[in-house]
Amino acid sequence: KNQVEQSPQSLIILEGKNCTLQCNYTVSPFSNLRWYKQDTGRGPVSLTIMTFSENTKSNGRYTATLDADTKQSSLHITASQLSDSASYICVVSGRGGSYIPTFGRGTSLIVHP
Amino acid sequence: DSGVTQTPKHLITATGQRVTLRCSPRSGDLSVYWYQQSLDQGLQFLIQYYNGEERAKGNILERFSAQQFPDLHSELNLSSLELGDSALYFCASSVDSTMLAGGPQTQYFGPGTRLLVL
Helix, strand or coil, rough: CCCEEECCCCCECCCCCEEEEEEEECCCCEEEEEEEEEECCCCCCCEEEEEEECCCEECCEEEEEEECHHHCEEEEECCHHHCCCEEEEEEECCCCCCCCEECCEEEEEECCC | CCCCEEECCEEEEECCCEEEEEEEECCCCCCCEEEEEEECCCCEEEEEEEECCEECCCCCCCEEEEEEEECCCCCEEHHHHHHHHEEEEEEEEEEECHHHHHCCCEEEEEEEEEEECC
């Protein structure tokens, strides 16, 4: 069964600090991995999309990395801001019979002033 | 604002009832996706339509059905509602149908409909 595990479940950091969120998956064969940011009560917003051949993708202060060999991805947030407080969701899609996206449960990030 | 609209924003109903959720995709997007997000299950893909035709099916119950109309708006019908159907229901859209096949197209989510079944 395809699975996506995210860690930590929740994280509290001070404004201006950096943090890294982890995503491990078992989806195979792999097609793409997406990171979404979801503010409370709102729809997810796409941050990055990475395919098999990409090992890093940036979107402003967000940088995602992918290691397809170890089936791991990370999302690094630099110089955090209060507006970064949200849930960050990792989504992995496979190829062929595994094309239905598998969602992680998300990491809840709180940025304190 | 993603450009995807969903109505209603909130819906309260009783067990056994039937409701219809509506979604209008971004201008120019042909694919519509429905997702369910509950506290205990997280986000789950339900179903995808592309230009009026069903393209992919996920964990959608038989009590649920969806369709996409010629003007590309979509409706998700939930019937014989149970307490466990209480959740946020999101609609998303993308330009074409290749996202689920690994295409790089960005998927845009609507604000969701919060359904409470009492």
